[in-house]
Amino acid sequence: MNAALPKDEAVTLALQGLFEQSGYVRYRMSSFESYDYYLANKSFLKGEGLVTFNDPFGRLLALKPDVTMSIVKNTKPETVSQKLYYVESVFRARRAGGEVREIRQMGVESIGAIDAYAEAEVAVLAAKSLAAVGGETVLSLGDASFVAGLYDALGLPEPVRARANEALGAKSAEALRALAENGAGEALAQLAELCGAPYETLRRARALCRSAQMEQAVARIEGVCDTLAVVCPDANVRVDFSLESDMDYYNGLVMQGFVRGVPQAVLTGGRYDPLMRKCEKPQSAVGFALMLDGLARAFPKQRAFDADVLIVYDPAAKPADVACAARAYEAEGVVRAEPLVPPGFRAGRVVQVRADGTITETEGSPC
Amino acid sequence: MLNIALPKGRLGDKVYKLFSQLGCGCPELEQGGRKLVFENPEQGVRYLLVKPGDVAIYVEHGAADVGVVGKDVLLETRADVYELLDLGFGACRLAVAAKKGWQEDLSLPLRVATKYPNVAKAYYDGLSRRTELIKLNGSIELAPILGLSDVIVDIVETGTTLKENGLEVIATVAESSARFIANKASYQFEKETIDRICAGMRERI
Numbered sequence: 084m085n086a087a088l089p090k091d092e093a094v095t096l097a098l099q100g101l102f103e104q105s106g107y108v109r110y111r112m113s114s115f116e117s118y119d120y121y122l123a124n125k126s127f128l129k130g131e132g133l134v135t136f137n138d139p140f141g142r143l144l145a146l147k148p149d150v151t152m153s154i155v156k157n158t159k160p161e162t163v164s165q166k167l168y169y170v171e172s173v174f175r176a177r178r179a180g181g182e183v184r185e186i187r188q189m190g191v192e193s194i195g196a197i198d199a200y201a202e203a204e205v206a207v208l209a210a211k212s213l214a215a216v217g218g219e220t221v222l223s224l225g226d227a228s229f230v231a232g233l234y235d236a237l238g239l240p241e242p243v244r245a246r247a248n249e250a251l252g253a254k255s256a257e258a259l260r261a262l263a264e265n266g267a268g269e270a271l272a273q274l275a276e277l278c279g280a281p282y283e284t285l286r287r288a289r290a291l292c293r294s295a296q297m298e299q300a301v302a303r304i305e306g307v308c309d310t311l312a313v314v315c316p317d318a319n320v321r322v323d324f325s326l327e328s329d330m331d332y333y334n335g336l337v338m339q340g341f342v343r344g345v346p347q348a349v350l351t352g353g354r355y356d357p358l359m360r361k362c363e364k365p366q367s368a369v370g371f372a373l374m375l376d377g378l379a380r381a382f383p384k385q386r387a388f389d390a391d392v393l394i395v396y397d398p399a400a401k402p403a404d405v406a407c408a409a410r411a412y413e414a415e416g417v418v419r420a421e422p423l424v425p426p427g428f429r430a431g432r433v434v435q436v437r438a439d440g441t442i443t444e445t446e447g448s449p450c
Numbered sequence: 451m452l453n454i455a456l457p458k459g460r461l462g463d464k465v466y467k468l469f470s471q472l473g474c475g476c477p478e479l480e481q482g483g484r485k486l487v488f489e490n491p492e493q494g495v496r497y498l499l500v501k502p503g504d505v506a507i508y509v510e511h512g513a514a515d516v517g518v519v520g521k522d523v524l525l526e527t528r529a530d531v532y533e534l535l536d537l538g539f540g541a542c543r544l545a546v547a548a549k550k551g552w553q554e555d556l557s558l559p560l561r562v563a564t565k566y567p568n569v570a571k572a573y574y575d576g577l578s579r580r581t582e583l584i585k586l587n588g589s590i591e592l593a594p595i596l597g598l599s600d601v602i603v604d605i606v607e608t609g610t611t612l613k614e615n616g617l618e619v620i621a622t623v624a625e626s627s628a629r630f631i632a633n634k635a636s637y638q639f640e641k642e643t644i645d646r647i648c649a650g651m652r653e654r655i
């Protein structure tokens with residue numbers, strides 16, 4: 084990874100290499116699309132608003148609020164398998180205050196007949212993406228169909244499910260317990276506590292299973308954990324069935340990735356067949372997105388010097404002499420050339436280029 | 451180092467006692483003074499004293515890993531945090547109050563004065579009632595008396611303030627009490643510590 088680049092840009096380059104090498108193809112989208120499409124699917128935008136404007140013909144357009152939805156829209160129904168990655172900015176308007184935010188993200192989408200391997204492949208890419216970010220990271224895995232299976236088994240009516248999802252998202256065992264009587268409430272409360280080291284948590288999850296659907300979900304996550312243990316043995320994996328899993332969007336594996344120093348999940352994703360059905364596509368799909376904005380802040384560039392080498396040239400020196408001097412020091416790191424020492428500038432070493440092209444070196448910062 | 455956001459004031463004092471019983475004390479904090487950050491490196495804790503209404507914001511943005519805050523504040527700020535434990539104390543309710551004997555005119559939008567505009571809006575949206583919200587920062591009880599609003603949405607503990615100002619509760623919006631909350635990312639990294647504190651608190655309440 085190039086040390087001279089800010090963290091988010093270094094990660095972008097490293098992951099582009101990773102995704103390409105894994106057989107994923109870059110997808111590029113237009114900056115704006117017709118408003119109607121997003122209006123029809125606005126429930127997937129989680130309550131955030133669109134940034135809209137009119138084109139010269141009066142048509143209402145929206146700045147792209149989401150990449151996955153655009154990829155789904157552009158998927159042909161007859162496509163057998165499609166593996167894509169993207170690096171894009173999306174635009175959302177916060178409901179409170181209406182402030183417009185630009186969110187830079189990159190991610191992968193694997194679309195087709197998604198089997199256990201295809202899911203595990205995307206989880207491996209997620210783990211590798213977190214490793215590329217560096218520092219201390221956690222990849223949490225959950226399953227939306229496990230949670231939905233428990234709701235079904237307990238016979239929770241629709242309005243109670245919405246409240247249960249909210250309480251589960253807040254990991255509030257008390258709020259979950261209060262939603263149903265006796266044993267049912269207790270089972271919901273246990274859901275909030277299904278969180279921790281993979282195999283131990285899966286063992287507890289198995290004890291909570293009340294249907295074949297739930298058992299399949301546990302087996303599926305176990306398969307993903309086994310794969311990660313082999314391919315990414317250094318990944319810090321957790322199983323967490325209380326991961327926020329919007330069941331209108333996800334129906335299987337859900338993933339969240341965390342990096343110490345960033346206060347929200349930097350990576351979110353999962354198996355999203357319901358979105359495919361909503362858009363009338365027959366395939367299954369799994370993918371994730373990595374939010375790039377938090378990274379630069381969490382890993383600030385801490386350099387002792389503004390430049391490793393500062394070249395101070397006489398204004399009468401020939402440009403070619405200055406350029407040759409700059410080239411001679413490239414191996415030492417960041418090289419900057421100025422006719423005068425900028426105020427407050429910290430340089431590892433100062434090199435002077437005189438009018439006749441001769442060079443003299445001084446160690447340390449001139450300031 | 452675990453960063454703990456404490457609400458300034460009575461609730462914060464009570465919560466700090468609970469933390470210190472769990473071995474997370476901080477002698478510097480007990481001495482008082484006007485500092486806002488207190489550290490006990492031996493126990494690995496740092497306390498931040500913040501306005502009660504800001505605790506959830508500090509935790510949501512990761513400036514604090516955990517905190518204690520009233521459910522009323524969580525409902526208003528809709529902070530995206532884990533709500534790990536209901537501490538039971540600081541109990542009150544968010545209620546609608548009006549002047550004694552007030553009659554509602556359903557043909558007009560209801561004028562609601564409140565410190566909790568999001569809670570009030572969600573409540574009246576749920577009833578499909580048209581409202582005009584008036585955001586106030588204190589002395590909410592004055593609003594109906596002066597005719598600034600028809601009703602108020604505010605926290606009610608004993609009801610004494612309402613009674614002394616000739617108001618009465620006409621509906622309950624939500625129950626509230628102090629909650630132990632955690633940042634969602636911090637929880638992933640400090641799960642053992644946070645779970646231990648949470649379990650210790652559960653035993654002591």
